């Protein structure tokens with residue numbers, strides 16, 4: 431067992447070891463991930479950054495069990511997921527992973543409250559009302575719970591998506607460009623919440639972003655270039671992230 435994986439369950443929420451992902455075959459094959467080893471601490475907010483095509487989305491999809499891998503291992507909360515079957519993966523994604531996407535992905539016919547609780551309902555789990563109330567109040571959604579997504583602003587819809595991601599108390603929340611469709615004020619609110627969910631509520635968040643300002647909300651930035659790990663920054667600022675990206679030719 432590698433050093434990266436040995437502390438799973440105590441301090442590491444998600445870890446990849448020697449991760450390889452190849453798209454296509456023969457001459458046209460692309461090694462989107464070429465031996466990536468990286469660990470994500472529990473109770474921390476980590477941003478994944480890098481130039482376009484560096485493998486950020488591929489890494490997130492492989493870490494979240496949304497895509498199969500061609501080599502290496504991924505641990506989520508102590509479970510090695512690359513060898514799991516479809517049923518087990520579905521269960522893992524449903525019970526132990528939360529997602530926030532750029533496009534919100536709320537069901538239009540359901541109220542905000544029903545959207546937040548849908549995953550738990552499908553899993554046959556009872557919501558923890560105290561936790562639900564905490565999240566709803568922190569996100570300022572109390573007076574929006576009976577509204578449908580079309581009756582909410584973009585920022586409010588993304589806050590509903592954040593609540594939905596957190597309501598099952600997952601091992602990790604993956605956020606894929608969560609502010610990509612928001613104006614800067616709504617984006618800042620969502621980032622504030624993601625940071626607070628880590629600092630105050632003890633959640634673990636891994637976010638892919640192009641935006642150095644968004645990345646500056648994280649505790650740590652992991653940099654990718656050409657499918658390789660290309661460095662990391664602790665306690666990032668927008669300036670330090672921008673400088674690192676420039677160095678990578680982004």
Ligand SMILES: Nc1ncnc2c1ncn2[C@@H]1O[C@H](COP(=O)(O)OP(=O)(O)OP(=O)(O)O)[C@@H](O)[C@H]1O
Nearest residue numbers: 453454460462480481482483484485486487488489
């Ligand atoms: N389904 C696919 N089929 C073939 N190649 C793919 C596929 N998905 C990604 N790639 C390639 O894999 C590499 C990594 O892509 P990926 O989307 O992970 O990068 P990224 O850093 O998220 O890029 P961006 O910042 O532009 O979203 C790129 O060269 C891309 O063209």
